[in-house]
Amino acid sequence: MSNSDIIPYGKQDVNQDDIDAVIQVLKSDFITQGPQIPAFENALKQYTGAGHAIAVSSGTAALHIACLALDVGKEDIVWTSPISFVASSNCALYCGAKVDFVDIDQNTYNMCATELENKLKTAKRENKLPKVVIPVHLSGQSCDMKQIAKLAKEYDFKIIEDASHAVGGKYENRPIGCCQYSDITVFSFHPVKIITTAEGGMTLTNSSELAAKMDLYRTHGITRDENRMTEKSHGPWYYQQIELGFNYRMTDIQAALGLNQLKRIDDFVKIRNELAERYNDLLKTLPVTIPTQIKESYSARHLYIICLNNPSSHQIVFKKMRELGIGVNLHYIPIHMQPYYKKLGFKEKTFTKAENYYKRAISLPLYSKLTYEQQDRVVNALKKALI
Numbered sequence: 001m002s003n004s005d006i007i008p009y010g011k012q013d014v015n016q017d018d019i020d021a022v023i024q025v026l027k028s029d030f031i032t033q034g035p036q037i038p039a040f041e042n043a044l045k046q047y048t049g050a051g052h053a054i055a056v057s058s059g060t061a062a063l064h065i066a067c068l069a070l071d072v073g074k075e076d077i078v079w080t081s082p083i084s085f086v087a088s089s090n091c092a093l094y095c096g097a098k099v100d101f102v103d104i105d106q107n108t109y110n111m112c113a114t115e116l117e118n119k120l121k122t123a124k125r126e127n128k129l130p131k132v133v134i135p136v137h138l139s140g141q142s143c144d145m146k147q148i149a150k151l152a153k154e155y156d157f158k159i160i161e162d163a164s165h166a167v168g169g170k171y172e173n174r175p176i177g178c179c180q181y182s183d184i185t186v187f188s189f190h191p192v193k194i195i196t197t198a199e200g201g202m203t204l205t206n207s208s209e210l211a212a213k214m215d216l217y218r219t220h221g222i223t224r225d226e227n228r229m230t231e232k233s234h235g236p237w238y239y240q241q242i243e244l245g246f247n248y249r250m251t252d253i254q255a256a257l258g259l260n261q262l263k264r265i266d267d268f269v270k271i272r273n274e275l276a277e278r279y280n281d282l283l284k285t286l287p288v289t290i291p292t293q294i295k296e297s298y299s300a301r302h303l304y305i306i307c308l309n310n311p312s313s314h315q316i317v318f319k320k321m322r323e324l325g326i327g328v329n330l331h332y333i334p335i336h337m338q339p340y341y342k343k344l345g346f347k348e349k350t351f352t353k354a355e356n357y358y359k360r361a362i363s364l365p366l367y368s369k370l371t372y373e374q375q376d377r378v379v380n381a382l383k384k385a386l387i
């Protein structure tokens with residue numbers, strides 16, 4: 001089978017207009033730290049309604065500076081979902097903090113708000129409350145943010161929404177990223193995500209204080225703002241390093257791509273939803289379960305995940321579908337089952353719903369350029385594999 005016959009699980013949608021936008025930047029005076037970055041940030045502020053947006057080199061970098069801005073450090077604890085990409089919890093480890101997980105809801109596969117509440121009650125008794133909780137909007141469906149935000153008030157923790165899958169989606173009819181129920185929201189623009197900058201990410205917040213901190217951490221902890229300096233300027237060349245930051249900047253080439261992609265984001269999400277609905281119909285009679293969608297959420301549909309009713313066929317179905325040229329994938333291996341996390345003391349059989357999910361889950365191909373014909377091929381392959 002040639003590579004072109006393989007249907008991947010996800011793929012970018014870059015058109016000539018996107019390419020032209022990138023070429024324009026390459027021909028301009030600035031290929032980094034130029035005007036495209038603030039333009040992209042402003043466009044995302046406008047799109048989401050958030051007060052501040054900071055473009056960075058990846059979603060992972062965004063998670064890292066979000067944790068730093070919330071002062072996550074050595075004595076702190078951060079909780080996230082075990083069913084996520086490892087970056088959702090690695091960001092806390094970068095800051096020297098301890099990580100723990102909140103098991104998923106078995107119907108939506110997102111962090112379960114009831115599990116969260118129960119875990120908070122125990123943690124309070126043991127004096128081990130988290131400083132930050134990172135709900136992950138798996139496959140683009142929002143977590144139960146209203147309830148999580150209510151618990152944040154009661155138990156005094158901060159919220160970072162890992163919305164890497166969810167840019168273009170909505171919660172209670174407001175765009176994901178507006179930060180109504182969180183301190184910071186994080187997007188990723190990796191090519192498989194909803195819109196792309198190749199590598200890239202963004203943090204959004206309504207707090208000017210958090211935005212200023214993240215802005216510092218993005219570029220080495222350096223400021224040119226005299227109001228933030230600790231001593232008088234030495235002259236026009238002067239800048240000060242006032243924190244230990246990183247080079248997490250996005251380039252103007254990437255920002256131009258992102259800005260142009262943003263024009264089509266609503267179309268992308270609409271097509272993804274149409275394809276997802278079509279899958280729902282085509283799979284109706286098969287022995288598979290699809291995640292329940294909560295009514296408050298309009299999913300960006302980054303992933304189309306199914307769970308096999310019979311976990312004993314998981315390996316076989318995966319192998320057969322790959323043989324038939326369908327690039328099925330699995331999102332995700334529970335983070336606590338990763339060897340690195342086991343070394344930190346995590347054990348299997350601790351987050352049982354996440355582990356049960358892992359025994360059944362398969363991501364079917366879903367991206368805006370997927371044709372009905374290709375989708376039919378996926379479904380037929382699944383039918384064959386399930387026999």
Ligand SMILES: *Cc1c(COP(=O)(O)O)cnc(C)c1O
Pocket residue numbers: 058059060061084085087088136162164165188189190199200201
């Ligand atoms: C993609 C992703 C990230 C990391 O984003 P990068 O841009 O690849 O660094 C973090 N969390 C989740 C849930 C993701 O899917």
